Amino acid sequence: MKNREIEAKLKRSVSAAAPDVLQQVISDCKEQKGRVVYMEETKKKKSIAARIAAVAAAFVVIAAGVTGFQIYRTNYRVASVVELDVNPSIEIQANGKEKVIDVIGRNKDGQTVIGNMDFKGSGLDVTVNALIGSMLRNGYLSELANSILISVDNDDAAKGADLERRLAAEINEILQSNTFEGAVLSQQISDNADIKKLAEQYDITVGKAQLIQQIAAKNPLYNFADLTTLSINELNLLRANLSDSGDGALDSVNAIGNASDKAYLDEAAVKKVVFAHADVKEADVRGFRMELDYEHGLLVYEVEFYAGNYEYDYDVDAVNGTIISNDKEWEETGALPIPETGQDKTQGQQPTEQLTEQKDTQGQQPAAQQTQKPTQQQTAAAIDQAKAKEIAFGHAGVAENQVSLVKAKLDYDDGIQKYEIEFYAGNYEYDYEINAADGSILKHEKELKRQQAAQQSSQAQQPVTGSQNQNGSQTTVSREQAKATALSHAGLAENQIREYECELDFDDGVKKYEIDFKSGNYEYSYDINATTGSIIKFEKEYDD
């Protein structure tokens, strides 16, 4: 069958499947139009916002009179552009005398804010006041989302800076007289063709694009496109996080006040969710950390804590507390190793109790001695993961081919971006944290896998040569039992899962079932001890 035929079939089937909503759409459009009028008629409360609007309207009349005397050129040449972004985006064009030439709603919310107010010829400050008033009235600025971005574009840098300062102070004052504290970000728009192009591409204001570009530049885990969907309040929270955590403030953005995080769960609520999920008591938890971050297209709390012998990692939706991903890892000294990429997992290891001797697992090359000098890297630029591994391996004095890597990931803790690298070489477990900015070693640990060595000597006297070689006395847990353990732990029934895979493996002296399956949009993986039936490791990951 040809590609074209398949596509034609798909097109036909989708056309047939698409429901008919046209009549509903048309009647809703008509109603929407009616509703706007209705809302205009029912403003009643004399809020601050309404008073501002009233004052503004008065000024419009006066200003219109004044401008009549100005000559055409001064009046109609755009000298400065002011962009207001909250979630509504509005562009105000003003002439050299700070009189408004045009006000444009750059998105639907922006158009709602403007409504049928006409600002042509009125003063810039009056216009801004009226627009902020409308934003308050329409609930775009509130206790839950209190941030606004002001971006000023003026060919004359000094004039622009002056205008930016005045507008920021003025808006801050309006917001302060309200029932909640506002947060005002202000900036000058720099003449950057790339940013203008991005703004056009994503249909956002140049000011917002410039803010996003700066935030994205500070953290390589953010990407521009994802951030474009965030509101200014959300961006302001991320920005504040960056500067709090030592990545530094954004160079050209001036900030007054703090972004509201009231729309998001507080620490107590997050704790409740994750502790319940992990089935641990708060009293047993150590080293609890949480941080607001942006992942999977959502604002999430990255939560980390320890309880018992496990390290827990959660990503929790910051708005509704849904657990997006979670990870539970065995953490104790001499813990059962969980190699990710064993080169030859089936070969038995030599048990050793000698702390001073480092023995190569595969026995192919003698291991380099630990006394080797650490290779400290001092580079100013951010380093990549391969480089971080190289630094860790260099410091540990092991060659890459001797290592079985457990974990290498970029993490963001305590305000520092770092690679967490865990690996096994010989009979040791290594644990490194490498600063992602300069490659310096923040933490390193080396531990003999004592327990494992002991276990190994009692359990696996002879090396097992293949995973099919199932020594009956050691595999006391059946495949079915292992599967049942995994499913009951995941809280899933047999008919809810798909792509089930189970493999018996022999890793570093432990026989285990490696079980993988999917359910919904999650991918589960379990390692289950084939001798005791206990869960050695489990992961649940969002699978897109």
Add this chain to the structure above:
Amino acid sequence: MSYLSTVTETEREAQLDRYIAGVAKEDWEAMTQLYNATRASVYGFALSILKNPQDAEDVLHDCYLQIHAAAPGYRSQGKALAWILTITRNLCMQKLREAGRYQHIEAEDWEKYVEAQSGMDSEDRLVLLACMERLSDEERQIVMLHAVSGFKHREIAKLLKLPLPTVLSKYNRALKKLKQYLLKENAYEEQRN
């Protein structure tokens, strides 16, 4: 061939622009024309992102409301369909954010869904089913945009913010998967008969 298709594409875009201009003036006939011309594209794309017919229907509805609201400010750049599908995509993303997760439906439900549809033959059904069940999210979105909306790979790359080579390889992989699925199903059918 390529000349002809370019002409029709430009013509199609110009027509969509005229419809949108009409919608801005509350011309409901223009809305009807616009809806008929683009509804399969919007629904197919929404379905490919959301993987849930109910949510896709909501987005289909909201999309035309949003087009109506945004039409007065619409500036033609000869990319009306891309504009409409960007709105679709944003609405889908909003939906996903609101839901906090994918409202994923299971394989058997897809079969029921597909069987319940009228106006398509059994092979059409199979293709739709395979597309929903067998393809990854990105593969499905790419195939949908190419097959239903007639987007070029370059345009798909731009809309989905993916590199062009990625789109090309995913597209080819997806069609291979669909072909394999159909061959297998057909062979099975023949065996039964």
